[in-house]
Amino acid sequence: MKKVTMADVAKLANVSKSTVSQYLNKRYEYMSEETRKRIARAIEELGYQPNIIARSLKQKTTATIGVIVFNILHMLTIQVLHAIEEACQERGFHVIVSNSDDDPEKEKKYIDMLLAKQVDGLIVFTTGKNEDVYQRLVEERFPLVFVDRMVPGVEADAILLDNKRAAALAVEYLASHGYERIGAVAPPLASHVVPRMERIEGFRQALTEKGLPVIADYFVTAEISSIQRELAKLFASGRPPEALFAINDLTLMKILHFVKNNGIHVPDDLALISIDDVPFADIYTPTLTTIAQPTFAMGKKAAERLFMQIVRKQKHKPQIFRFPPTLIERKSVRQRGNNNDGRR
Amino acid sequence: MKKVTMADVAKLANVSKSTVSQYLNKRYEYMSEETRKRIARAIEELGYQPNIIARSLKQKTTATIGVIVFNILHMLTIQVLHAIEEACQERGFHVIVSNSDDDPEKEKKYIDMLLAKQVDGLIVFTTGKNEDVYQRLVEERFPLVFVDRMVPGVEADAILLDNKRAAALAVEYLASHGYERIGAVAPPLASHVVPRMERIEGFRQALTEKGLPVIADYFVTAEISSIQRELAKLFASGRPPEALFAINDLTLMKILHFVKNNGIHVPDDLALISIDDVPFADIYTPTLTTIAQPTFAMGKKAAERLFMQIVRKQKHKPQIFRFPPTLIERKSVRQRGNNNDGRR
DNA sequence: TAATTCTACTAAACCGGTTTATGAAAACGT
DNA sequence: ACGTTTTCATAAACCGGTTTAGTAGAATTA
Structure with a gap:
């Protein structure tokens, strides 16, 4: 199937792997026009596609985040997920979605699996349990953002409705x-x-x-x-x-x-x-x-905060963001006679 | 953060990396009880978690599939996605979800990115375009299943409503x-x-x-x-x-x-x-x-077909599955007077 | 007792990139 | 003309696992 590696490109272009790697990472500084073209041609000719897994191994970053939700069918989940996905697209990140079904056991299992998969951060619509697991993540400064719910006692960013x-x-x-x-x-x-x-x-x-x-x-x-x-x-x-x-x-x-x-x-x-x-x-x-939640804004913020944590891994004081609800007036409540502080 | 590697475990347990690897893969055949215990202890003590990226690099398999949808907010999408996610969970697979927004350009970009990330297969709610890209995938026997829509002319599995x-x-x-x-x-x-x-x-x-x-x-x-x-x-x-x-x-x-x-x-x-x-x-x-689609069954089938392709990578004749719709009788249609072939 | 087979384990290559240290050739300075 | 930079490129180590080939030493067989 797809077997073209950087070594193949290097051989065809008559340069070393290192040079091809430089080329791919656009470190053109000390690279002759000539070499650049030869590499481009070789890549083209072979239909070479870099293997991101290999890169991830060395760089210790996967450009992937994990999102664990407690109910994937819930409308709020979907809308927030949508915003998260969009924000990730802009940054070239991928999103692995897991559904915990509101089961703390499952939630824990997914956290472990996603960590093993070296995701760069986690956005969690949590069950509210697994305090110890989250505590450890926070201590290790692993990028983490809660959405909709949070775990009392765990000092992490949280995006909530007010x-x-x-x-x-x-x-x-x-x-x-x-x-x-x-x-x-x-x-x-x-x-x-x-x-x-x-x-x-x-x-x-x-x-x-x-x-x-x-x-x-x-x-x-x-x-x-x-x-x-x-x-x-x-x-x-x-x-x-x-x-x-x-x-x-x-x-x-x-x-x-x-x-x-x-x-x-x-x-x-x-x-x-x-x-x-x-x-x-x-x-x-x-x-x-109804009283609407600003779902899109919440998803966007969640992604933003996560990225912030991902880029500068130092300390950062966790914040809880309370998003303002909006009342959308329709017809399932109507004015009643006997009151005097309302309108009309 | 998490830096414990297999080498650390090996050193602590006084064995070689290879042995630790065998242990993790439960190849106990020629391993003394004694050694096994030492490794277990070392893992425990260090809180070691294997790095799946490293494994993936060598094994050329990531236990991850990509799902590209043209509209993540569509109810059908979500329900099918739910079923796919569930099926993947059972198999220990992860799902990367991408939203093409019904834009063929984006769709193509995601296909490339997901391939670069070495996903083991792709389930696509396609825009219907990108025929060339899909054609190449099919020729390369890359596991691929279409859902809801398909690309005319591309011979791949497709899960559709009848x-x-x-x-x-x-x-x-x-x-x-x-x-x-x-x-x-x-x-x-x-x-x-x-x-x-x-x-x-x-x-x-x-x-x-x-x-x-x-x-x-x-x-x-x-x-x-x-x-x-x-x-x-x-x-x-x-x-x-x-x-x-x-x-x-x-x-x-x-x-x-x-x-x-x-x-x-x-x-x-x-x-x-x-x-x-x-x-x-x-x-x-x-x-x-309404006329309901068996969304859950469709998602499940999509995952099943994909897994089938993933495990045995030989030829397999692509099939189009037509799922039966179900009429759910409620009250937005009622019997009218002037007819004689109806019931009642 | 010597040859053979098991058992228990390991060294080293490998996966496919990135990165660092290094080096040769060309350009520059005086 | 000779030392110094600068330019362009590479060899080799590395990431953290898996896998293959191999090897002591014990047990079995002849």
Whole structure:
């Protein structure tokens, strides 16, 4: 198959391997026009393609980064990945994508494999575990950036949404539209899943700040698959919430399923607001008021920070970047009569 | 950082590099229990991790495949990618993902870069161009599998939807529900974009087979961004179609936008059926009747075929696999009065 | 006892580049 | 004319593994 090596080129051009290597690396300084041409011709003639693996071995750099995600099907993942890929293209880097399936064991395995493959850095949508592994990486100054989530206690760059702000946006918007009895829906809370905690905590905080009731029953946290069941219980009971805050796109989908199956009208019976701007938000009926994450900017930043770490390997103080959420006003929340601090 | 090499292990264990290598490759045949233990201890003690790059150089195999996609944000891409990634995980392979953005130039560049990086094979969601490049790969017996699209004239494995069947399913379903004046919506046709051509051709064929009128005006093919405008024209004219067949998810979205903006009621004013099962199909109102592609099976098959080519590098006759579409009946098409070959 | 076969392990070549130290020839300075 | 730079190019070491050929010494066979 492809067997042409630098030695072949050298022989044909009647120069040494070293000279060919210089040529390829554009170190023309002390190279005669004549030699340069001969090498170019030889390369052309043989259809020579350098073997990057060999180069990597010597240079100890692969121009490849690893990205480990906990859910490759999640829309946020894909969009951020897209931005990362684009940034890497510009720099001539390649991206190896691995899916941990939110399993810390797998995550650890991939970290090890990617390191063995000598990737130049790692961007991780982490499970939130494997603290020891990440701690070691940080100590060794291995380039590392967390996205979306992070590992508490590990001092590494992290690109996150300003989750509290996002929750506050939701609450403030609902409050200003006259809603008081507001519920939240989320997957099970776990201390190592940072955004979940922050969003729920931010939600609770915003409620109290706005002087709205914090009703325990209105916090629906359940496995995605049983959210519908839990909602059914909630709505079967006495007074259901007037509005629901969906912590992410997956829970929003479940809520939409629920309201559709139960003939609940949005926004008349129930107002809806969610984090993550789903692609169908403005063709749904009603169109969906959402809080969007700047996914592209987040991916770009993640890549940038990683490159920064890769080029200057000295110390650098890890930073946590909080990206601002944006409320996209549509029609799943509407003005209610009984309030006096909102508009119209 | 990580500098422990095999030589270090060898020295500490008081054996030769060769022996350590044997040990790592589990060639224990002629190795004393004693030696084995010493090596194990040394590895443990030094925290040694082998450098896969070095191994790759000698073995000429990287356990890495390249996947080039023309649109990383497309749902089909992601789902197939997911399956590919999973299959690779099982085999200990890594996946480098590149996004060509449907630009043949970029595609070519990535092929070259991935080859330089010595990937063991390539799965390509191709732009349909670069025939010469692919032809060379095939001649060199380089492992290659096309997915979704293919390059006409290049004899390589291809994993495709049975596009004609999919179009026929749509037409037959609409016909059996009493629809006669059926339109199709697609991005611009181009001979190198195989699925588009096949779906439209299959649609036309199915119409004639069912004895339904083939109306030129009802074929809306336009850049995604101008589909809404074209639809507006079509519906402003005399007799609009009773049903629309969307060739993929992107066109479906545009149609949904259009009907929403223009107060057209689905399915009463207009029936809708589309290829690609969008995630919101069963929470939309009405729920959407779609024709799903077996994306996971397709990805799995693509990986399998590639592995097949990777392990036995001899000749193998390239095959085109046509995967069967599945009609998922929901509510965007309903029974009409005036027909007599349908059910109900 | 000598020849042969196993066992346990190693030296050295190799993969295909990059890099460093070095050297010959040409150009320059005085 | 002779020493000094400068120009152009190369040999050889190196990266960190794998693999091949080979070799002591023990065990087996004749």
